[in-house]
Amino acid sequence: MSNEKKNLQQNPSRYFRVLTAVLFLADVVLAPWLREGNRSFSVRVFIHGVKAAGGIEKFALTEAGKGNTEGIANLTMNYWCIYLIIFLGAVLLLRAAWLLAGRKERFLSGAAYALGLLYLCAFMIFNYYGYSGGMIVGMLLVFLDAMLGKYLDERQALREAEAALRAKEQAEKEEKKRREAFPGRYGSEFYRVIFKNFRANIRDFLLFLVGAVLTMTVLLVIWGMEQGCGGIRLLGASALQQQIASSLKQLLPVFMLLAVLMLSLIISGYLRTRMKNYSMYIALGIRNKTLIRIIGLEYGTCILTALAGGILLGLATLKIIGVPIAGNLLRMLPPAVLCYLLVVLISTLVNYHIFEFKNVLRYNRSSANEPVPRYGAGVMMGIGLFVMLGSLGLFARRGSGEDLYILGGLIAGFGLFLYGAATRILKKRVDRLQVTETGLLTILPWRNRFRTNVRFLFLLTALQIMLFGIFLPRLAAQGIPPEKTAPYDYVAMVYDSDLPDLQGLKKEGTLQELPMLRATTPLGADISRLKKDYRTVLWPQGQHIAVSESSYRKLCRQAGKTPQKLNLSADGHRVHIVMQQNAASEAHNLEWYSGGGGNLFRLGQPLVAYDRNQVTRTYIPHDATYERTNLVGALHAGNQENILVLSDSYFRSVYSQKRQARDPSVSIPPSAVKEGPDQLVLIRVKTGQNKAVESVLKKIQKRHSSDLQYDESIRTWYGVAKAEKNNEAAADFARRMEEMTAVGLLLMVLFTFCIRYSLAGAEQRKEYRLLGTLGMNDREQEKLFNREARTYVLCSMGAALVLSAPFAALLPFLRMFRRSQSLLYLRNLLGLGGGTMAVLLLVLTVLTRYYRRVNR
Numbered sequence: 001m002s003n004e005k006k007n008l009q010q011n012p013s014r015y016f017r018v019l020t021a022v023l024f025l026a027d028v029v030l031a032p033w034l035r036e037g038n039r040s041f042s043v044r045v046f047i048h049g050v051k052a053a054g055g056i057e058k059f060a061l062t063e064a065g066k067g068n069t070e071g072i073a074n075l076t077m078n079y080w081c082i083y084l085i086i087f088l089g090a091v092l093l094l095r096a097a098w099l100l101a102g103r104k105e106r107f108l109s110g111a112a113y114a115l116g117l118l119y120l121c122a123f124m125i126f127n128y129y130g131y132s133g134g135m136i137v138g139m140l141l142v143f144l145d146a147m148l149g150k151y152l153d154e155r156q157a158l159r160e161a162e163a164a165l166r167a168k169e170q171a172e173k174e175e176k177k178r179r180e181a182f183p184g185r186y187g188s189e190f191y192r193v194i195f196k197n198f199r200a201n202i203r204d205f206l207l208f209l210v211g212a213v214l215t216m217t218v219l220l221v222i223w224g225m226e227q228g229c230g231g232i233r234l235l236g237a238s239a240l241q242q243q244i245a246s247s248l249k250q251l252l253p254v255f256m257l258l259a260v261l262m263l264s265l266i267i268s269g270y271l272r273t274r275m276k277n278y279s280m281y282i283a284l285g286i287r288n289k290t291l292i293r294i295i296g297l298e299y300g301t302c303i304l305t306a307l308a309g310g311i312l313l314g315l316a317t318l319k320i321i322g323v324p325i326a327g328n329l330l331r332m333l334p335p336a337v338l339c340y341l342l343v344v345l346i347s348t349l350v351n352y353h354i355f356e357f358k359n360v361l362r363y364n365r366s367s368a369n370e371p372v373p374r375y376g377a378g379v380m381m382g383i384g385l386f387v388m389l390g391s392l393g394l395f396a397r398r399g400s401g402e403d404l405y406i407l408g409g410l411i412a413g414f415g416l417f418l419y420g421a422a423t424r425i426l427k428k429r430v431d432r433l434q435v436t437e438t439g440l441l442t443i444l445p446w447r448n449r450f451r452t453n454v455r456f457l458f459l460l461t462a463l464q465i466m467l468f469g470i471f472l473p474r475l476a477a478q479g480i481p482p483e484k485t486a487p488y489d490y491v492a493m494v495y496d497s498d499l500p501d502l503q504g505l506k507k508e509g510t511l512q513e514l515p516m517l518r519a520t521t522p523l524g525a526d527i528s529r530l531k532k533d534y535r536t537v538l539w540p541q542g543q544h545i546a547v548s549e550s551s552y553r554k555l556c557r558q559a560g561k562t563p564q565k566l567n568l569s570a571d572g573h574r575v576h577i578v579m580q581q582n583a584a585s586e587a588h589n590l591e592w593y594s595g596g597g598g599n600l601f602r603l604g605q606p607l608v609a610y611d612r613n614q615v616t617r618t619y620i621p622h623d624a625t626y627e628r629t630n631l632v633g634a635l636h637a638g639n640q641e642n643i644l645v646l647s648d649s650y651f652r653s654v655y656s657q658k659r660q661a662r663d664p665s666v667s668i669p670p671s672a673v674k675e676g677p678d679q680l681v682l683i684r685v686k687t688g689q690n691k692a693v694e695s696v697l698k699k700i701q702k703r704h705s706s707d708l709q710y711d712e713s714i715r716t717w718y719g720v721a722k723a724e725k726n727n728e729a730a731a732d733f734a735r736r737m738e739e740m741t742a743v744g745l746l747l748m749v750l751f752t753f754c755i756r757y758s759l760a761g762a763e764q765r766k767e768y769r770l771l772g773t774l775g776m777n778d779r780e781q782e783k784l785f786n787r788e789a790r791t792y793v794l795c796s797m798g799a800a801l802v803l804s805a806p807f808a809a810l811l812p813f814l815r816m817f818r819r820s821q822s823l824l825y826l827r828n829l830l831g832l833g834g835g836t837m838a839v840l841l842l843v844l845t846v847l848t849r850y851y852r853r854v855n856r
Contacts, residue, residue, distance in 0.1 A: 024141045085119060204269065213309040219339045261459045262459070372426060388803070410465065410807075464749060477815065479828040486559060491718045505692070510683070519544045521590060537607065547644070561629055568645065580641060632720075640711075700716055756792070
């Protein structure tokens with residue numbers, strides 16, 4: 001009998017796993033796993049009951065009751081998930097027989113744990129459907145089998161490792177004792193050598209310092225602008241404030257991710273250089289305690305100096321751009337500092353494996369090489385491709401809007417795909433190299449620094465994906481002229497009891513009255529998710545204007561636009577939505593709630609109470625066609641007060657119901673007893689009569705001040721010109737933010753390239769000196785350097801353009817551009833993209849020549 005088989009049979013985990021299999025099967029057969037109401041079922045009784053009833057549908061109706069939809073859903077889900085338990089028991093039984101036969105069970109154990117995890121995930125995803133004590137015991141047995149069994153398997157190896165560790169610790173104690181017996185103190189010459197060595201590497205230190213200072217500065221500016229706007233998270237935020245909040249909310253996680261990637265790359269090169277120096281110190285006889293103090297002092301000084309410098313530079317920047325600091329310092333400084341420390345911590349943990357120092361006399365160069373993954377390249381490529389395609393599909397859905405988190409999914413998928421593809425390509429090149437013996441000098445840098453090179457290529461590509469896929473297309477859309485202003489001076493949503501007051505304004509202008517209903521959605525805007533309120537419902541809810549198809553056609557004719565041919569249903573399920581926004585505004589659905597089937601709304605005022613677990617029963621999903629135009633004015637830049645078009649027959653039936661008072665008492669104002677305003681009044685004012693009109697409208701608004709309890713930004717009346725100016729200011733701010741972000745991304749691409757070759761300077765100079773010694777002339781060395789730089793530049797740019805093209809192409813579809821607008825967008829995009837590519841290639845070529853001269 002072989003030693004391996006003998007060890008396997010003597011391992012106590014073998015009998016433990018057989019015991020857990022027997023206990024699990026007994027638990028499945030005898031113990032109650034499922035529960036519905038007051039009844040519990042074992043797996044055997046449940047399966048028998050389903051067969052006796054003639055199927056799960058009949059069994060669920062019998063046990064739960066016809067009206068108990070929750071119970072029926074629980075039993076149905078239990079029925080389908082119970083087969084996972086049966087399959088798990090069969091696998092454990094097969095594994096027990098396999099173990100008793102003295103065979104290895106790694107595959108069967110992995111399959112059993114995967115089935116248990118899949119069942120547990122299904123249990124959690126489907127909201128903890130009915131369960132009993134048997135299920136808890138069964139899952140606990142599987143968990144103990146995995147953890148305790150693994151421990152028993154590796155106990156012998158752990159004992160051997162413990163003995164080796166104790167021997168190593170004893171040797172280290174002896175070494176420490178010898179070092180601490182160092183007589184006297186270090187002389188002044190020793191400290192002079194330490195300082196000269198630090199000064200020789202001052203460029204790497206300054207690069208680390210500059211990267212950390214810029215990170216803290218940008219984080220403080222972002223938090224300062226958010227706090228300085230004031231009222232962003234309060235009801236009644238203007239379109240400009242909402243645009244600022246939306247831009248900052250999208251920018252913060254993106255910048256933190258990029259900062260982590262950038263600082264990780266800087267710290268990686270910095271620490272590699274310093275650890276080599278520290279290894280030399282050990283060879284010279286420095287004590288470990290002294291060396292640890294030097295490392296901590298140097299690293300901590302850099303982080304704290306960058307923190308202080310970033311705070312000063314950030315406060316100066318906020319002062320220059322006019323953000324108030326005095327009353328907001330305590331609200332913006334702590335979160336900015338926490339974000340900075342989090343970025344530094346993650347970047348340090350990524351490179352934690354480099355924090356080791358050895359005696360340089362025992363330093364083995366090959367041990368510093370970064371390993372190339374041996375397995376899983378195809379799996380990583382498949383998962384990465386799936387994530388990228390899923391992100392593209394989410395972006396193509398109008399309901400997802402232009403969310404930057406979707407682009408983050410694409411970048412994460414590309415990272416997995418790149419890691420797997422680079423692994424596979426490198427292995428094929430190495431195999432080919434063994435036959436042809438060519439390209440050795442091209443492969444060795446990737447073979448020895450695989451993770452660093454892949455990380456650098458990924459960072460370059462990720463930056464360019466965000467540049468070409470999101471911000472340049474948005475800038476191209478900003479160049480499209482805004483829609484023609486609506487032909488009205490004031491728009492009012494009032495009650496029929498207010499019409500007599502408005503009739504007195506006919507001398508000041510012309511009035512047009514159209515019947516309307518208030519339509520509400522679960523959420524008013526994406527920023528409202530951040531609002532905290534005492535209410536337990538989603539708040540504030542979105543408010544829009546519902547009109548009939550006939551009214552829609554009148555509005556189109558008066559605005560000088562051609563109405564679309566609509567196919568609306570008589571039952572109100574199929575509707576038409578007119579988004580009142582310009583081409584520069586981001587695309588989104590009518591509602592911002594992501595938990596339903598899309599186009600959720602109800603007719604009537606916002607609700608202060610409903611069942612949060614059944615939102616789609618209160619706000620019904622509808623089929624909808626979309627149109628983007630300006631009929632009565634972009635009153636909220638498309639976030640709220642959009643036009644919802646219903647069929648004439650359905651609108652008449654609902655309009656008569658919603659206008660009826662819930663309380664006949666005339667002492668209660670209409671806003672308290674009716675489901676919202678029922679008249680849309682469009683006013684055109686003669687020259688010089690604005691004050692008289694606004695005086696009447698303010699009286700009406702004061703009369704219905706109770707409507708403001710739902711959302712202070714939803715007014716009884718709007719000045720169209722003022723709303724348009726507000727939208728223009730928001731669009732201008734968005735354009736400036738996108739320009740700054742695009743320029744920042746462009747600079748980060750160039751900065752990343754500089755980081756790569758600045759940190760690798762000493763190593764490259766050593767390699768090229770060796771190549772020159774071996775007979776390679778200067779021209780061949782230049783070709784080798786150019787080939788490496790060209791790989792980074794062209795591969796990253798090509799991958800970024802390929803992955804960005806679908807996002808840029810889908811933008812006109814999401815924002816519903818017309819043909820002329822799409823052509824203008826394409827022209828702007830080609831100009832911006834071509835100019836950006838030209839600048840990148842030109843500057844990167846200059847940098848390549850510079851580093852080719854410096855690093856040789």
